[in-house]
Amino acid sequence: MTLTIDSASLIEAKSGPRRWQMLIDGKWTDGEVGLEGERVSPGHGIVVSRYAFGSEADVNRAAIAARRAFHRGPWPRMKASERAAVLLKTADLIDSRREEIARLDAIESGKPIRQARGEIAGAADIWRYAASLARTLHGESYANLGDHMLGVVLREPVGVVSIITPWNFPFLIVAQKLPFALAAGCTAIVKPSEMTSASTVLLGELLMQAGLPDGVCNIVLGTGPEVGQHMVQHPSVDMISFTGSTRVGKATVAAAAQTLKKVSMELGGKNAQIVFPDADLEAAVDAAVFGAFFNAGECCNAGSRLIIHEAIAKDFLAAFAERAAKVRVGDPLDEASDVGAIITPAHLAKIGNAVTDAAADGASVFLGGAEIQSGAGQYMAPTVMSGVKPEMAIARDEVFGPVLSVLEFDRIEEAIHLAESTDYGLSAGVWSRDLDTAVTVARAVRTGTVWVNTFMDGYPELPFGGMKQSGLGRELGKNAVEDYSEAKTIQFHRGPRTAWWVGN
Secondary structure, three states, X not given: OEOOOOHHHHHHHHOOOEEEOEEEOOEEEOOOOOEEEEEEOOOOOOEXXXXXXOOHHHHHHHHHHHHHHHHOOOHHHOOHHHHHHHHHHHHHHHHHOHHHHHHHHHHXXXXXXXXXXXXXXXXXXXXXXXXXXXXXXXXXXXXXXXXXEEEEEEXXXXXXXXXXXXXXXXXXXXXXXXXXXXXXXXXXXXXXXXXXXXXXXXXXXXXXXXOOOOXXXXXXXXXXXXXXXXXXXXXXXXXXXXEOOHHHHHHHHHHHHOOOOEEEEEOOOOOEEEXXXXXXXXXXXXXXXXXXXXXXXXXXXXXXXXXXXXXXXXXXXXXXXXXXXXXXXXXXXXXXXXXXXXXXXXXXXXXXXXXXXXXXXOOEEEEOOOEEEOOOOOXXXXXXXXXXXXXXXXXXXXXXXXXXXXXXXXXXXHHHXXXXXXXXXXXXXXXXXXXXXXXHXXXXXXXXXXXXXXXXXXXXXXXXXXXXXXXXXXXXXXXXXXXXXXXXXXXXXXXXXXXXXXXX
């Protein structure tokens, strides 16, 4: 299979590359060591961005700026309404430049432009939701401790937060973290992926336009070893919010433990969609195609396992193949594309190896299974592996590509067992018209989210995060701002002291 990249898209990609700097203490700056990086568009094979990369010295500069802004600056001491106003202004500015941001993400990450627009709109909505939480963050009072005692519990910002985000949803995932930290009164150091940094840098411009004080949000560009590692270990950092692989997440938690930093981890997933015979099968087929191939499967929430009742497996897979044939893999800047490019050649090779290994283990390539030739960038055909057994690597390990593993069951207990046969616990879906079945499965699977008769919907009001090796803590939801705060207890005593320890 071969696809053709539109000449207009190539012209747009070639219109760069734009050079991006870091934001430290309210100023745009290169790194002290002079490191540089560049990004080759995965959909076009062209250098589209160049970056000033940082090092340990730049992390230190950012940490000093963030610490100074926290202890001496106005941000943590502002009224909640004033912080909320900055977040709301940021959301308006995001909306005003939605197309520009979306095109940056599409070109750098390879995601389809239509999808990118939706993500930017969703990000603006999250900023507005965080603004509302800024005004509702409060503590508690206890007037039931006796006539002479009053207890007050304050919620204070945790301090300086290191925020490290991945390449698959560059603008959306930073929106799941940064506005809540800012709403709580924290200051931050942000490191986007070195492959998809442009939209986060543009966010820095918008924050400055919105009136965020200098040093409150610092953006340091670069690799994990040169920048991320030092953000995790820096003594001036009080909390780490990380999204990425479970492997790197474990190393991050271990490093944070040396100084007992607070951590929030959103990590990998091997998520199941469980389909029973009484489900709305047409809807389930569409959701299974969407869950497997959305964002080219480069999604921690991807529905990468289809656990299907054996009575309907053959017909379901036939319907799946018919619908999957309508999925258009193509140029990220093409309005008609449903699935875009794979992030790097190395990652494409990793996906291909997973398919090859699964076939060697005894699974069958039911659909796809090969690279799509384009002459520009790298693309993978939507792939389905049938005959998968739970002990196979393809059933347990995160592929992070457009590859669906199909497993069959005949009893509800077996379906639950299959769903639980991984180290991950991020999300799951269950498809059944029977309430008892849906509730039984939803209660039994150990995942942070369970969708019933839908898949991968998301709302700022609902908490998001994983169990087991899919992470620690939750993002979004009404408690998201509290996660970036600490509780402080203050006890007030009224009147003369009556309980003397020794005689007076």
